Amino acid sequence: MENFSEIKKTKIFAEISENDMQAMAYCLKIKFKNYNKNTLIIEQGQPAEEVVILLKGGAKVENIDTFGDISLITKLKAGDVFGVENSFLGETQYKDNLVATENCLVMFLNRHRLITPCENKCKRHDLVVKNLMRVIVERNKALMEKLKLLSKKNIREKVLAYLHNQSIKAGSSYFDLPYNKTELANYLSVDRSALSTTLSKLREEGLIDFDKKHYHINNKAFEKLQ
Amino acid sequence: MENFSEIKKTKIFAEISENDMQAMAYCLKIKFKNYNKNTLIIEQGQPAEEVVILLKGGAKVENIDTFGDISLITKLKAGDVFGVENSFLGETQYKDNLVATENCLVMFLNRHRLITPCENKCKRHDLVVKNLMRVIVERNKALMEKLKLLSKKNIREKVLAYLHNQSIKAGSSYFDLPYNKTELANYLSVDRSALSTTLSKLREEGLIDFDKKHYHINNKAFEKLQ
DNA sequence: AAAATTGTGTTGTTTTTACAACATTTTGAG
DNA sequence: CTCAAAATGTTGTAAAAACAACACAATTTT
Numbered sequence: 001m002e003n004f005s006e007i008k009k010t011k012i013f014a015e016i017s018e019n020d021m022q023a024m025a026y027c028l029k030i031k032f033k034n035y036n037k038n039t040l041i042i043e044q045g046q047p048a049e050e051v052v053i054l055l056k057g058g059a060k061v062e063n064i065d066t067f068g069d070i071s072l073i074t075k076l077k078a079g080d081v082f083g084v085e086n087s088f089l090g091e092t093q094y095k096d097n098l099v100a101t102e103n104c105l106v107m108f109l110n111r112h113r114l115i116t117p118c119e120n121k122c123k124r125h126d127l128v129v130k131n132l133m134r135v136i137v138e139r140n141k142a143l144m145e146k147l148k149l150l151s152k153k154n155i156r157e158k159v160l161a162y163l164h165n166q167s168i169k170a171g172s173s174y175f176d177l178p179y180n181k182t183e184l185a186n187y188l189s190v191d192r193s194a195l196s197t198t199l200s201k202l203r204e205e206g207l208i209d210f211d212k213k214h215y216h217i218n219n220k221a222f223e224k225l226q
Numbered sequence: 227m228e229n230f231s232e233i234k235k236t237k238i239f240a241e242i243s244e245n246d247m248q249a250m251a252y253c254l255k256i257k258f259k260n261y262n263k264n265t266l267i268i269e270q271g272q273p274a275e276e277v278v279i280l281l282k283g284g285a286k287v288e289n290i291d292t293f294g295d296i297s298l299i300t301k302l303k304a305g306d307v308f309g310v311e312n313s314f315l316g317e318t319q320y321k322d323n324l325v326a327t328e329n330c331l332v333m334f335l336n337r338h339r340l341i342t343p344c345e346n347k348c349k350r351h352d353l354v355v356k357n358l359m360r361v362i363v364e365r366n367k368a369l370m371e372k373l374k375l376l377s378k379k380n381i382r383e384k385v386l387a388y389l390h391n392q393s394i395k396a397g398s399s400y401f402d403l404p405y406n407k408t409e410l411a412n413y414l415s416v417d418r419s420a421l422s423t424t425l426s427k428l429r430e431e432g433l434i435d436f437d438k439k440h441y442h443i444n445n446k447a448f449e450k451l452q
Numbered sequence: 453a454a455a456a457t458t459g460t461g462t463t464g465t466t467t468t469t470a471c472a473a474c475a476t477t478t479t480g481a482g
Numbered sequence: 483c484t485c486a487a488a489a490t491g492t493t494g495t496a497a498a499a500a501c502a503a504c505a506c507a508a509t510t511t512t
Binding site: 153154180181182192193196197199200 | 458459460461462463469470
Binding site for chain 4: 153154155156190191193194197212
């Protein structure tokens with residue numbers, strides 16, 4: 001099947017065989033499309049008729065608020081999903097922009113077909129729904145984690161807590177962030193230059209070290225968090 | 227069935243008949259317990275073996291961070307659910323405190339039984355899973371909404387955006403908040419006295435008005451948000 | 453390889469926030 | 483109803499953040 005090697009790596013179609021996938025392809029009205037770097041894949045406010053899966057490349061999710069300010073919600077990599085919540089809530093508009101940060105191959109699924117398992121025709125549809133659920137709950141967890149970050153009193157605590165989280169996830173005190181400094185400031189909803197100052201101070205104090213997107217957090221910093 | 231009038235009002239058992247409920251009761255190992263006001267229903271860090279449903283009364287969800295600071299996550303009312311995400315992610319610890327803010331009647335369900343529909347025995351189990359999913363997606367949406375609030379640059383914008391949201395939800399420019407000023411400050415992660423000052427200023431400018439938990443947002447304020 | 457664009461760190465200034473202290477009001481328990 | 487506890491609004495001060503401007507570095511484009 002076309003692009004199956006990428007499809008099987010996605011969170012939603014994990015554990016699905018090529019045969020089963022074939023059976024579902026028609027039912028889910030699967031479509032594929034390529035996007036060039038820096039092009040808009042989904043525009044905030046447009047009718048949300050499809051669930052979007054990133055098969056190759058990378059993208060970012062952005063939100064434009066009523067003041068026109070743009071904030072970076074998150075970055076997506078191959079296998080990640082966009083617009084799932086809409087399906088379950090029956091919401092008819094995408095609430096964020098999806099922008100290709102690299103050349104992308106994108107898969108579209110009909111959102112109505114996705115959540116209502118069809119009789120007989122496609123066998124493993126129930127497993128897909130279960131996978132979907134997992135994706136949503138994981139996002140839920142990520143959102144709560146970010147919420148805790150943004151609830152911190154000052155930039156210093158936000159940064160330390162974020163680096164601490166990422167370090168835990170990487171399973172090492174050395175780790176890479178998906179963001180450059182400008183993006184990190186945006187992600188943490190703080191001023192870029194203020195973030196830069198804070199990072200420099202933390203480095204000066206020997207609590208952290210960093211180079212480009214590569215970071216190291218010292219044990220001493222962990223202690224500060226206890 | 228015991229407490230069925232409350233159970234059928236919950237989000238998870240919406241549309242379930244008393245007969246079906248009866249059939250599920252054993253399978254889900256349903257238990258009931260009463261809690262007095264200001265007592266701890268669930269303690270952060272304890273083993274998460276059950277999903278908690280508030281049948282009567284009110285409760286608040288709090289999180290204690292590594293610094294020992296307590297933040298108010300949300301308030302629950304009759305019919306609301308706690309600890310569902312744990313079930314899906316197979317997480318073994320509750321990540322927040324659940325505290326009764328009034329005398330409560332609480333229902334506990336076995337988390338393992340909840341997400342794995344049992345064969346034959348309880349008929350409408352699949353509908354329950356669907357309801358659960360809806361609950362999670364709705365919470366997801368609420369989390370994203372709060373995230374957008376906390377991303378705002380200053381208290382003024384946070385408050386205006388929050389009041390705007392609540393006004394939309396209420397479908398009127400007059401509405402009640404579930405929080406007093408102290409709790410609102412906590413919810414928005416800002417200093418209480420700073421919030422108080424901001425609210426006073428907004429009232430002085432004629433953008434909003436309020437008395438206790440009752441608020442009114444003026445059209446002028448809406449315009450500021452465009 | 454050169455040029456243009458974007459990212460980064462630093463500094464000084466202005467604005468906003470947190471913090472602390474207090475008087476007053478409201479709430480809730482007995 | 484009374485009294486204690488909690489919530490609220492206000493003020494002044496200290497701390498932190500946002501903002502703006504800039505030089506330099508890194509990256510991307512051509």
